[in-house]
Amino acid sequence: MLQQTQVTTVLPYYERWMARFPTLKALAAADEQELLSYWQGLGYYSRCRNLHEAAKRVVESGLPTRSDDWRVLPGIGAYTAAAIASISAGEPVAAVDGNVERVYARFAASQEPKARLSTAARKWSESHMRLSTCEPAQWNQALMELGARICSPRNPDCRACPLANACQGKGDPHRFPAKKPSRTVVEISYTVWVPAREGRWGVRRVPPGGWWAGLWEFPRRAEESALHQEFVGASPRGLGEVRHQVTHHRLTLRAFLVEEALWPNDLDWLDTDELKRRAMPAPQRKIANLALRKVVAANGLEPLT
Ligand code: SF4
Structure with missing residues (x-):
């Protein structure tokens, strides 16, 4: 959790995590979606998936002792391996x-x-x-x-x-x-459509290989025309703009609400409570709140946290 993230930010996440997954066995047996929901907001989600995979391997094969063996586990680099092996087993390796x-x-x-x-x-x-x-x-x-x-x-x-x-x-x-x-900041824009139908919200799982893989999001495309091809007959209404920084990438997500269309069949339709429980990237959660405010605030529903 502390990779790229400050201690004060991590502490409440760490405490919630340890209360729910107090042992390696509990962590190894956990469902990935639940883990991601506990990690939600910390960013760099590959750390969460690596930790899960490492816990599964350790539960199966036992804890390594030497730094070289720790390094084989996903998410463990030279620094972490040396820190663990020197502190737990006294191996004379430098943690840099x-x-x-x-x-x-x-x-x-x-x-x-x-x-x-x-x-x-x-x-x-x-x-x-x-x-x-x-x-x-x-x-x-x-x-x-x-x-x-x-x-x-x-x-x-x-x-x-x-x-x-x-x-x-x-x-x-x-x-x-x-x-x-210094690294040049790269500006990236996306259009995000929020499908809303009869009190339910349409989301998709982010495919492997990119940012936020395994989390859930509203359909997001670099080109709005691609969304028009997927949602035939849609008339999107503007919700607002969300900005987000990932490493040296500055993202702008322009969000729209779509209440009628020929819906693509790969959407998972969630009610608001289910949407709250799904692990979503931080900018998508902000978009969910924009949509909730627009569509259901009148019904007294709470924004997502
Ligand atoms: S720069 Fe100053 S503080 Fe740093 S190692 Fe040298 S003497 Fe110590």
Whole structure:
């Protein structure tokens, strides 16, 4: 949950999750749709699917101990594998997150690009770990904490730093690590049609392979003409516009209500309570609320949460 997401955002999700899926067995046995509904709002849904798949494999084959074996599990990269193996089994492998990369880059005055920085930081950390009297778990946690609390991105406190005597970058720490070239923001527009019929809402499952795979959404297309081909005879009415950011993609979703058409037969028609329970991407949930306000607010129905 904490990948790409702040602790304060994660905490309520984590608590709800652990109350519902307190063991690996409970997680492995869970239905994917239910898991996605608990993850709803955190984004980056592949993390949820990977966690589920990893739990199933671990329940079947047992918990790995070595970092190389952890890395085989879906969603577990070099950092997570090293953190788990060093903390739980004492394996002398370096857990290199952004904090450790920054400490290394400043300590060694390294301008290496991001792609090579992680490997260099890992070798540096492991070579010192082996010379130290610390346990690997302590070493890794100390280095990450040093980066988070003392060698921070904006205000490194070199006077309080235990590495200051040997640090080559302390004269001008802000030069390190080398700045990443900024990514160009890509604008993407979609048209979304909200099918509404006799108090029910038409949704589809997002196919595998893209953003939001496995979640449910109102029909969404890059070209409005594609929706007109699918919903013959539709007269869409404007609901509003929703904006959403996914990594460096800025999405604009223009939403319309469709109450009459020759309905395509791949829609799943849900009543409002069912719609509330389905896992939907955040922008689609906002669109659902726009539609609810327009169509059923007069009946006193609550917006979706
Ligand atoms: S001396 Fe300063 S720049 Fe060097 S590692 Fe410590 S806090 Fe970072």
